[in-house]
Amino acid sequence: MAHCHVLFYFCIMDISEFVKNGDQYFLPNLSIDLVIIGYSDAKLKCLLLKIGKKWLLPGGYVQRNESVEDAAQRILKSRAGLEDTFLKFLAVFGSEDRQFKSFLEQFAINEHIHLDQKSWLTDRFVSLTYYALVNYEEIFPTTGDFDEAFGWFDFKNLPEMWMDHNTIVNTARIQLITDIQHEYHAHNLLSESFTMPELHKLYETILGDRIDRSRFQKKMLSTGLYKRLPKLNKNTPGRKPYQYRAKK
């Protein structure tokens, strides 16, 4: 009984109460959806949840007494279990026919609950979307008690998703490509310390293209954003690249 948008409300209310009167606690017609991006095995991945036969992005609603930004962080924390995660606003998805009808019907069947056609949940929703860059190794997604599943999917091999969520993920992918040309946030996808070859490989993966390695390293180091760490004792033979860490 712990699904997607609903997972986070059990501390507050019963699920029937949520379906019936949730708009007393949350802003109506407004949802938050998160594209949680990880990086593993030289591939970009996205964290998705399964409801019925399709998948969807982790998301939720904005409590009436919390800011939109806090809501996004709360939902991310509930899902990924991380504090201080890199989170960036992506886009508004606000088409006039954007509603959850087919998804909610599936959900109601799964949960054996009655879904009134006048429920606030069946109304139109404008989605505020964010993307998060997380260290795949440190993420422990939260699962629910019942038939919920989660999974990491390769950006290039996404499953069928509910509503416009495929479009949202694709928008995040394109935005990430744009953003890394002038922001330096991609290292959030790596461990806290990383080598320049690792960062280089990450950029190549995001851009889907080759990048000249020595020019890349020179450019990254010239930003002054990365601190070189002291050399570890080398007990193994061969040359080892320096480790770096992003400055605060």
Add this chain to the structure above:
Amino acid sequence: MAHCHVLFYFCIMDISEFVKNGDQYFLPNLSIDLVIIGYSDAKLKCLLLKIGKKWLLPGGYVQRNESVEDAAQRILKSRAGLEDTFLKFLAVFGSEDRQFKSFLEQFAINEHIHLDQKSWLTDRFVSLTYYALVNYEEIFPTTGDFDEAFGWFDFKNLPEMWMDHNTIVNTARIQLITDIQHEYHAHNLLSESFTMPELHKLYETILGDRIDRSRFQKKMLSTGLYKRLPKLNKNTPGRKPYQYRAKK
């Protein structure tokens, strides 16, 4: 009786009906605010409306049967009278205490209308903000029938504004500086045809800094985004710079 957010609804409903039951026609808790930016006399300017003793951004609400994007365009068109205006999403302003109370009280006094404390208008509003780049010369802002005023204000000399609107304008100013480093949309602030010295001066104004003129021109022309126009007959003496136009 034609104020800011309210101006655009007279074709649909009476103002008392709007205050009382507007959320039957518009999404509740969600507003749109526009930072309409013009350029004149080597200064960046912002179009503001006056209500009572303070000013505010042109804005409105999203009709239940229109997309968020269409709502922003509709509001911009109503205000500035222009089609196909350059409009870009800016940011979400979603703090939990964001409501219009003091503004609405002033508005109700001006309009001699009763404002129920339970009106949807007195509730919290999340604002979706956009910035528009317009040709100052072609803009004819729409005024209302009563005590509304509008004015263009220098970005560096803004008046006191309602709510968080000063912050929104400042956010737009900073975003514009970031955006022109990697987007090529600033020419929307000029006439349809312009010279490279004019474009150069505009960039210097936005950045608040000097830019090497020949390097700037070289960079702009190398983008291939600007089409050089045929030379006009020169009836006046002296060398004239070429005119350019942005390609579609």
